[in-house]
Amino acid sequence: MEWEIVIGLETHAQLSTVSKMFSGGSTAFGAAPNVHANAVDIALPGVLPVANKGAVERAIRFGLAVGAKINRRSVFARKNYFYPDLPKGYQISQYELPIVQGGEIPIISPTRGEIKIRLTRAHLEEDAGKSFHGEAISAVPGYALPGLAIPGNPLVNEDRDLTKLSAIDLNRAGTPLLEIVSEPEMHSAEEAVAYAKTLHSLVRWIGICDGNMQEGSFRCDANVSVRRPGGPLGTRAEIKNLNSFRFLERAIEFEVKRQIEILEDGGKIMQETRLYDPDKDETRSMRSKEDAQDYRYFPDPDLPPLEVSEEWIEGVRVELPELPQQMAARFVSEYRFAPEHAALITFDRETAVDFDEFWKQLRIALGSKTEFDEAAIKGANWAMVEFRGMLKAYGIDKVSQSPIGPKQRAGLVARIIDGTISHKIGKEVLEAMWIGGGTADEIIEKRGLKQISDSGAIEKIIEKVLAANAKQVEDYRAGKEKAFNSLVGQVMKATQGKANPAQVNEILKRRLAG
Numbered sequence: 001m002e003w004e005i006v007i008g009l010e011t012h013a014q015l016s017t018v019s020k021m022f023s024g025g026s027t028a029f030g031a032a033p034n035v036h037a038n039a040v041d042i043a044l045p046g047v048l049p050v051a052n053k054g055a056v057e058r059a060i061r062f063g064l065a066v067g068a069k070i071n072r073r074s075v076f077a078r079k080n081y082f083y084p085d086l087p088k089g090y091q092i093s094q095y096e097l098p099i100v101q102g103g104e105i106p107i108i109s110p111t112r113g114e115i116k117i118r119l120t121r122a123h124l125e126e127d128a129g130k131s132f133h134g135e136a137i138s139a140v141p142g143y144a145l146p147g148l149a150i151p152g153n154p155l156v157n158e159d160r161d162l163t164k165l166s167a168i169d170l171n172r173a174g175t176p177l178l179e180i181v182s183e184p185e186m187h188s189a190e191e192a193v194a195y196a197k198t199l200h201s202l203v204r205w206i207g208i209c210d211g212n213m214q215e216g217s218f219r220c221d222a223n224v225s226v227r228r229p230g231g232p233l234g235t236r237a238e239i240k241n242l243n244s245f246r247f248l249e250r251a252i253e254f255e256v257k258r259q260i261e262i263l264e265d266g267g268k269i270m271q272e273t274r275l276y277d278p279d280k281d282e283t284r285s286m287r288s289k290e291d292a293q294d295y296r297y298f299p300d301p302d303l304p305p306l307e308v309s310e311e312w313i314e315g316v317r318v319e320l321p322e323l324p325q326q327m328a329a330r331f332v333s334e335y336r337f338a339p340e341h342a343a344l345i346t347f348d349r350e351t352a353v354d355f356d357e358f359w360k361q362l363r364i365a366l367g368s369k370t371e372f373d374e375a376a377i378k379g380a381n382w383a384m385v386e387f388r389g390m391l392k393a394y395g396i397d398k399v400s401q402s403p404i405g406p407k408q409r410a411g412l413v414a415r416i417i418d419g420t421i422s423h424k425i426g427k428e429v430l431e432a433m434w435i436g437g438g439t440a441d442e443i444i445e446k447r448g449l450k451q452i453s454d455s456g457a458i459e460k461i462i463e464k465v466l467a468a469n470a471k472q473v474e475d476y477r478a479g480k481e482k483a484f485n486s487l488v489g490q491v492m493k494a495t496q497g498k499a500n501p502a503q504v505n506e507i508l509k510r511r512l513a514g
Contacts, residue, residue, distance in 0.1 A: 003226045003260050004229045004231075004489075005224070005225075005252075006184045006226070006227060006233060007184060007189075007192045007252060008223045009196060009223070009501055010186070010238075011219070011220045012178075012179045012219050012221075013178045013199075013208065013217070014027075014127070014175055014209055014219055015054075015178055015208055015209055016178070016207065016208055018256060019060070020040075020126070020312070021051070021125070021174055022040060022041075022050060022051060023039075023041055023050075024040075024054075025038040025041050029212075029215050033170075034170050041170065042088065044091075049092065049300075049303055051076070051303065051306060052247035055124060058176075059505070060098045060100075060308065061206050061209055061319075062100065063268060064313070065460070066103030066202075066386045068103030069101045069103075069514060071308070072131075072309070073096055073305050073307055074311075075095075075306070076093070076300045076306065077092070077304050078083065078093075078232030078297060079095070079297055080297075081295055083288055083349035084168055085128050085131045085170065086128045087129065090289055091128060091290050092125060092300055093179075095125070095297040096297075098122065098123035098124075099123060100123065101121050101307065102118070102143055103119040103122070104119060105119065105182070105195055106198070109194065110191070112187075112191075113451060117183065119183070122181065124176065126175065126195070127176075129169055129171070130171075131168055137165060142511065144154050182195065184225075184236075186189075188252045189250075189252040190249070191312050192222060192248060192252055193245050201324065201450065205319065205321070205323070205348075209435070213244055214243070219243045220251055221239065221240050221242070222238070222248060222255075223236045224244060225237070225269070225489045226260055231295065231315050233261075234269060235269040236442035237255060237269065238273045239252070239273075239274050239283055240274070240286065241479070247276055252274035257273070258283065270285075270288070271288065273286045273287050273288070300318060321349070324347070328342040329345040331346070335357075335359050336377055336464065340402075342478050350398060351399055354406055355406075357407075358409055359427035360406075361406050361439060362413055366418075369464075379416045379423075382426070383430075384419065387428060387430070403435075403436065408433060408439060411441065412429055412433065412438045413442050415429075420450055420495065421450065422451055422498075425497060425498065428449070430477055451498055452499045456500055458507055459511075462491055462504070465491050466487070468490075478510065483510070484509075487508060488505065488508060492509065
């Protein structure tokens, strides 16, 4: 019998607030070790935590975006465990009553098509600090500077043996997180990656997380198990802190293979937490997997229940942007995009908003047209391809960094659609616009690039080309189709690429048939 893979993801999205979850400490990345760890973050005696309103609003925004229930009353709890980078000895999180319950994330599965992955919950919590071991310490600014050498301190002496040392940076302690927990409804590494990418896009789209995976702003824990089809769920292993889509896919693939081999050899899977080693492309055991009772959750006595009013929720809802699925559906109905193209464009909000504005400006540039005909669709698609090519060629990641805005691109496409210039000339104009040559109309006028659409003038040029290329005319009439393309090329060369290609083809075919 085949094995069925069962995967659930727990995703930690660092919320885009400037201060921490329960203190005024900075969330800025890249500071020297421990400068952003204040008294509240490390629970010095006498301090009291206060929940960050901005973090709560971001959690509400996420819940609304995924169609979840926003609990009007939720509770912060202490999750008790010892770890060197957890200075309080507990983490403030939410357990029995999270702020967000339910919801779903639509994805495209490579084998099951369009499906929806249900969410169990999303809850607010604070992050722990970060540990560095061995040679990794030398990569941390502030720990590796010779000027920090202190007699008698083995950590910062210049003659220290880094391989024997560990260091703690508590800057990240207290950073606000939204932990998003899916149901175990994914059945391949590819589906898990599709879910993670869609979720990553969504949290950036609604502005609650910058999604920077290298800085740890978005990271996943994968719960992986295997079972016989129709059988009970197998024992799962949790793979912690996967901060790239490639690592997520590779770690799941390795873990699935490891578990199947153990089971087929008659062994048992241990419930445990594992880490993925990208250098060896394998997972390795970290510790036995704890259950909820091991953490001894209880309501935090320093924090009252979080009360969320209807007015607060509606205020957040009003500010929620048009969501990716909604915008994609509108692109299909209004702009006649293919569904797959609409999904691709709406994967990134900045790109989607830019192209939406481009299409609005194109409608204005085309004047009385309210519906886009085939020529408009073709011209707009040409602009998308060429513009993306320009971005790539100049090493630009964000459309906002482009020197050509949506209105300028729409003006260029309008001149292609109305026959003023050809697609080939359009590329020349686009390149001139990129380096600051002016608007499309200014460049066309300045360089004399207007397309020749006078059928009489084109016919005279074709007569000369046919007279000078008798052999190719003979070849075409003998059934050699390539000769026709050669003749078209000769006509375009004679007009410096300005002749209307459609008219050239029509007149040339008529003359050759005569």
